[in-house]
Amino acid sequence: MPKVRVRFAPSPSGYLHVGNARTALFNWLFARHEGGANILRIEDTDAERSKPEYERQLIRDLRWFGIDWDEGPDKGGPFAPYRQSERREIYQQHTAKLIEQGDAYYCFCTAAQLEAEREEALKAGRQPRYSGRCRKIPAEEAARRKSAGEPAAVRLKIVESSFFWNDRVHGPTNISGEIVGDPILVRSEGLPAYNFAAVVDDHLMEITHVIRGDDHISNTPRQLALYRAFGWQAPEFAHLSTILGPDRTRLSKRHGATSMESFREMGILPEALRNYLALLGWSPSDGKTEILNAEELIKQFSLDHITKSPAVFDTDKLNWLNRHYMKECPPRRLAELTVPFLQAAGLVNPAPGPEVLAWIERVLDAVLKNVSLLSEVPGAARVVFDYDAQQALATPEFQELITSQAAREVLMAFIPTAIAESTLTYERFREITKAVQKSTGKKGKDLFHPIRMALTGAASGPELEKLIPIYEEGAKLPLPKHVKSVAERLREFEAAAGF
Ligand code: GLU
DSSP states (O other): OOOOEEEEOOOSSSOOBHHHHHHHHHHHHHHHHHTOEEEEOBOOOOTTTOOHHHHHHHHHHHHHHTOOOSBBTTTBOTTOOOBGGGOHHHHHHHHHHHHHHTSEEEEOOOHHHHHHHHHHHHHTTOOOOOOOGGGGSOHHHHHHHHHTTOOOEEEEOOOOSEEEEEETTTEEEEEEGGGOOOOEEEOTTSOBOHHHHHHHHHHHTTOOEEEEEGGGGGGHHHHHHHHHHHTOOOOEEEEEOOEEOTTSSBOOGGGSOOBHHHHHHHTOOHHHHHHHHHTSSBOOTTSOOOOOOHHHHHHHOOGGGBOSSOEEOOHHHHHHHHHHHHHHSOHHHHHHHHHHHHHHTTSSOSSOOHHHHHHHHHHHHHHGGGOSSGGGHHHHTHHHHOOOHHHHHTSHHHHHHHHOHHHHHHHHHHHHHHHHSSSOOHHHHHHHHHHHHHHHOOOHHHHHHHHHHHHHSSSSOSOHHHHHHHHHHHTTSOOSSOOOOHHHHHHHHHHHHTO
């Protein structure tokens, strides 16, 4: 058995989106599971649509996603170059070979002619396909016209009446040769077409398995015809099902976030997205485990457990996995990942030092329960950053609070003692509240509810045990937006409430 070699072959004509990312992931998982090689090939023959910045972004997105490759444009490798725009000569040599063999021919049809043929077929209710008109031009005449400068594409002669392959996802697949017209291999402007460049490269790069989206199923017969014409052995094919939105139409921007960039900007962790996308069309052999880290995914991945039915993208499940991975994430890394979000909200400065990072860890520990995405952290951290006693007191619940005799009693006992501490520790807080309990006879909710409201400016929120040190430490840190200390909060409250 030859060593497994797979490739992810994106065209750098847009951002990496969910469908392509899943293709990249399945290739990577398969390569790593089999101890094979994963190759990144950039399919940039379409010079108009391909842009170097898209390639850079693709590579950045793949790295963020946590996928690596053994050979690629940025790494080199035994079959370099890995960018199709740098392989023009190779394609030319292979075109010449097919023409010489009589398996390919020059096609002089103009765009207008082809369009007229197409319309005629559609009118007659036939599926449009190239008539094969230029096949009949004798080879010498075609060569003469070509060297005289007449624009010509190169087409492959399809001779098979049917195509067959055993797809690793769809099983035995038959496609009638009748619907496959002679495909263009090289356009008249000299650009190799996708089917041609992909087959030449897959062969030369010794690809053993082609794992890609099922939108390419219709290309597979043309590619098989090319393998036959060259006398090469075709790789195995695995066509992954389409990803659908909740309304069961093909997933697109209309459905919300679909690009890697948008997931990163929402604050999805790469490991959550990896886990989630791995389950879009694949399941582990027990059919039920849902939480699998990269190591487990690699261990369990197999082409045999990929379903051919379309997979429906489920944002709730992705968010659920994200919550899981946020909880699992080492606190320092999570804090670092959160910094850009806090920074964008003007809550921390760029490149925060270790003290600020340690404090962000505490904030995350307090608010994580209430968030599914890192982008939700600044909102959830309002309990830390936003304190405005006057505003709070304008609300009916605070009005009720300060007009309650019982609450006033608690607060009048609590506030002066708490303010007297230069830094309130949670231990001192416990002692003070115990004393207030004794002197006022209030306990439980009657005791803690007014205190929470005065301290946090809200009726509910994270545990005071977590918030108090966050307030006290935060007040001393160099943050662009000052965090009010316990004493500052209580003084403000006293003044606003007119105690
Ligand atoms: N460049 C093609 C695409 O992005 C690759 C298809 C294939 O994997 O053969 O769809």
